[in-house]
Amino acid sequence: MPDAVLLDRDGTLVHDVPYNGDPALVRPVDGARASLDRLRAEGVRLAVVSNQSGVASGRITREQVDAVNAEVDRLLGPFEAFHVCPHGPDDGCGCRKPAPGMVKQACADLGVDPDRTVVVGDIGADVGAALAAGAHAVLVPTPVTRAEEVAAAPRVAGSLPEAVDAVLRGDW
Template sequence: MTIANVGTRGPRPAIFLDKDGTLIDDVPYNVDPARVCLTRGAREGVTALQAAGYALVVVTNQSGVARGLFGGEALLIVRARIEALLGRRLDGFYWCPHYPAGVVREYAIACGCRKPQPGLLTRAAGELGLDLARSWMVGDILSDVEAGCRAGCRTALLGQPPDPLSLAPQYMPTLVAGDLAEAARRILGATGKSGERSALDDPRPAPRA
């Protein structure tokens, strides 16, 4: 499912943001705007990244739709709440409503858009005219990182560095940060603070010491 702003120009680099646990606090299956709160550093990080010219695109698994807990219209309200808290518009808001064990038949399927599949990112790139090779996927779990790597993006993992044995080497994050503010500082440092290619601008994960 897709919500994208009209008139977005490309090709632009993007910051693909996971929603729950990355941009807002992780409250399972929450669509109550009163309970939507930004994570630490989210507003600061998003502000810096947008000012540097990155498109801001949320990509999120929302199996609650397939489970019959809420409909897509509830996510429109969540998007509006997030934008109000950030004080800025998002360039896109994409979600996967699918879950094979769901109770809503049309969504109870295996798909190519549920992370770690890259479908949400590649669809957003096509619709919004985004340059995946200059883009970043930022999330708090390894499926976010894998989705970004599969789409050809660099990746930032929020939280603790992963165990090198927990995933294939090609899906290791490019960088690990404590929160979105730190991730933004490191992303901007790696790209000359403009989103343009630099000597460090390689979509492949950086080697880890």
Template sequence: MSAPRPAVFLDKDGTLLVDVPFNADPQRMRFADGVPQALARFAALGVPLIVVSNQAGVALGRFDASRLDGVRAQLAAMFAQCGASLAAAYFCTHHPQGSVVAHAFACDCRKPLPGLLHRAAREHAIDLQRSWMIGDILDDVEAGKRAGCRSVLVCNGNETEWLDGPFRRPDHLVRDLDEAAALIEAASAPGETASAPSEAASASNGAPVAA
């Protein structure tokens, strides 16, 4: 069995893709700014890329869970167009206030809980302590932190509440995914590390500004 390896965990809506609420139509999926460049960087690093995404639209009756197969396939195709490979995509279809009984319950995989990351680590031999979680809201940061990952917050205006907590303080703040990829690229260089919080993240109290 191969030794556990680091991975990059990516939120989907608002981080990888332009956020279209409750979208399960592959034809409406569009990369956010900086994503093609970021995927090219990640491909050069050879790091596994794993998408972890809350898809409460299933529990809320907005679309059927089977439609996520098309979303996953479209993500893989979009990654391939950038020379990158999608190692896996995990979706939480649950919501405690859902209307679809099979998905209407509290779970351990809905971010900010880390269940999706733990499952990915088991199934893909991932070393969570050496991995990264990148997202556009603090629930993504918290999920990554609870799993033991380093965290990067994409400050693109999608986080509006800024609820503080011990797991909700990102290690790094960036403007887009390409900046996050450049940071991880630098941290992966021999003798380098980016595991300590950035100055901007350390100094922020409330809504941070990307460094």
């Protein structure tokens, strides 16, 4: 069992609503709650790592991001932490996935080794951040996931429940 699973928010835990600042629009993906509860039952620690470039572009506020995260936590939590990168793609920060900063910080805050951590996400940036941080990665493609991202991923699952199945059977 890994010590922790870090999950992307939009497209992985909840249906992606671009630049969502409205908690009423949060809709979990099928099987999310039951899958996360299976990990919790095994003692796996859970946190969210999410790029939110809408903050940098002015489309949403950090307060709106926090309100959406609170709704995700209410519906699917508890999560031990929410790590958010509010920067845009050209800001050059070290936290925006595929940079490893958010994953490394989440591991440090949880007190877990990245090598004992799995990152589950829906695009190549999630996989890239995991691998750059020394963590493991499972890609759960959606219609926006590019074919080359799927081909490059070390592990691919058809859904969040399938990703959790893989983690629980030790395929991470």
